Amino acid sequence: MFGTARCETKVTVYERDEILAALDGRLVVSCQAYPGEPMRDANTMAQIARAAVQGGAAGIRLQGIDDLRAASDLTVPVIGLWKDGVDGVFITPTLRHALAVAEAGADVVALDGTRRPRPDGLSLAETVARLRDEHPTVRVMADCGSLADARAAEEAGADILGTTLSGYTGERPRTPGVDLELIASIAAACNAPVMAEGRIHTPQDVAAARAAGAFAVCVGTAITHPTTITSWFAQALTAPAAARPPRADRPRGGR
Numbered sequence: 518m519f520g521t522a523r524c525e526t527k528v529t530v531y532e533r534d535e536i537l538a539a540l541d542g543r544l545v546v547s548c549q550a551y552p553g554e555p556m557r558d559a560n561t562m563a564q565i566a567r568a569a570v571q572g573g574a575a576g577i578r579l580q581g582i583d584d585l586r587a588a589s590d591l592t593v594p595v596i597g598l599w600k601d602g603v604d605g606v607f608i609t610p611t612l613r614h615a616l617a618v619a620e621a622g623a624d625v626v627a628l629d630g631t632r633r634p635r636p637d638g639l640s641l642a643e644t645v646a647r648l649r650d651e652h653p654t655v656r657v658m659a660d661c662g663s664l665a666d667a668r669a670a671e672e673a674g675a676d677i678l679g680t681t682l683s684g685y686t687g688e689r690p691r692t693p694g695v696d697l698e699l700i701a702s703i704a705a706a707c708n709a710p711v712m713a714e715g716r717i718h719t720p721q722d723v724a725a726a727r728a729a730g731a732f733a734v735c736v737g738t739a740i741t742h743p744t745t746i747t748s749w750f751a752q753a754l755t756a757p758a759a760a761r762p763p764r765a766d767r768p769r770g771g772r
Contacts, residue, residue: 534656534676536594536624536625536656537656537676537677537710537732539575539576539593539594540575540576540594540712540732540733541710541732541733542727542732542733543574543575543576543733544573544574544576544723544733544734544735544736545574545575545576545577545578545596545712545714545733545734545735545736546566546569546574546576546577546578546735546736546737546740546741547577547578547579547714547735547736547737547741548562548565548566548569548577548578548579548584548737548741549562549578549579549580549584549737549741549742550562550742554744556743559581559583559584559586559587560587562579562581562584562587562588563584563587563588565741566579566588566591567588567590567591569740569741570591570592570593574593575593575594575733576593576594576595576596576733576735577591577593577594577595577596578595578596578597578598578627578735578737579595579596579597579598579623580597580598580599580600581599581600582599582617582618582621585597585618585621585622585623586621586622589622594624594625595622595623595624595625596623596624596625596626596627596658596735597618597619597621597622597623597624597625597626597627598618598623598626598627598628598660599614599617599618601614605633606629606631606633606634606635606636607629608627608628608629608660608681608682609626609627609628609629610628610629610635610636610637611635611636611637611639611644612637612639612643612644612647612648613637614628615628615644615648616648616651616652619648619651619652619655620652623655624655624656625655625656625657625658625676625677626648626655626656626657626658627657627658627659627660627679627681628641628644628657628658628659628660629659629660629682630658630659630660630661630666630667630669630670630673630675630678630679630682631660631661631662631663631666631682631686632665632666632669633686640673641659641669641670641673641675642672642673642674644673645657645673645674645675646674649674656676656677657674657675657676657677658675658676658677658678658679658712659671659673659675659677659678659679660679660681660682660714661678661679661680661681661682661683661703662681662682662683662684662685662686662688662689663683663686663688663689663699664699664702664703664706665688666682666686666688667703667706667707667709667711668706668707670709671707671708671709675709676709676710677709677710677711677712678703678707678709678710678711678712679711679712679713679714679735680695680696680699680700680703680711680712680713680714680715681714681715681735682715683696683699683715684696684715684716692716693716694716694717694718694722695713695715695716695717695722695725695726696715696716697725697726697729700713700729700730700731701730703730704729704730704731705730710732710733711730711731711732712732712733712734712735713726713727713729713731713733713734713735714734714735714736714737717734717735717736717739718738718739719739723736
């Protein structure tokens with residue numbers, strides 16, 4: 518059953534940690550564009566990040582070393598990652614990638630937090646430990662695909678457990694919207710805070726993720742990816758006539 522209660526131990530940890538305290542109960546906005554897209558430019562991503570902060574984002578998630586450097590002036594915690602590849606373990610897949618993300622200025626390094634083999638042969642625990650040897654103050658966010666991933670990632674030393682890979686690793690079905698069941702199960706089973714991420718499209722989804730036990734909610738596509746957002750509206754106009762409201766019910770003018 519979904520619930521909002523968090524044990525006192527978790528709350529105390531959040532309050533003690535400056536970055537976790539800044540994100541607790543707040544919105545994180547992921548600012549990313551895919552290769553070949555018009556907005557795939559580091560300065561553009563930095564501008565979008567600044568706009569998101571102005572709108573109330575308490576944290577920003579950025580992909581790529583150039584993007585992190587371009588947004589070095591941000592005054593909120595930055596979650597950084599480096600995607601390398603398109604299949605398997607490709608979100609900050611190796612220690613080399615993780616070190617580069619930290620050196621580019623990320624406050625939190627997000628990496629693949631699944632139990633799958635990593636390209637450099639290191640375990641997740643070894644990656645986290647060696648990253649902290651070089652950057653003792655950096656936090657680690659593990660992008661997980663299941664409860665088993667989250668438990669293993671917490672054991673490996675991750676500070677934040679993300680639901681980013683739910684539905685993409687074969688362990689869970691891909692839900693049409695946010696995976697509330699996974700959020701709730703991780704929140705109940707683990708002490709590390711849960712960041713809800715993945716297929717969160719509306720303010721109602723954000724509220725539901727928070728109610729399910731997320732300490733923070735990360736939204737990307739629905740805020741920062743105009744190609745996808747535009748397609749939602751364009752597709753609505755091509756829906757069968759029976760699915761559209763009668764003309765008299767449609768508002769006139771405005772946006």
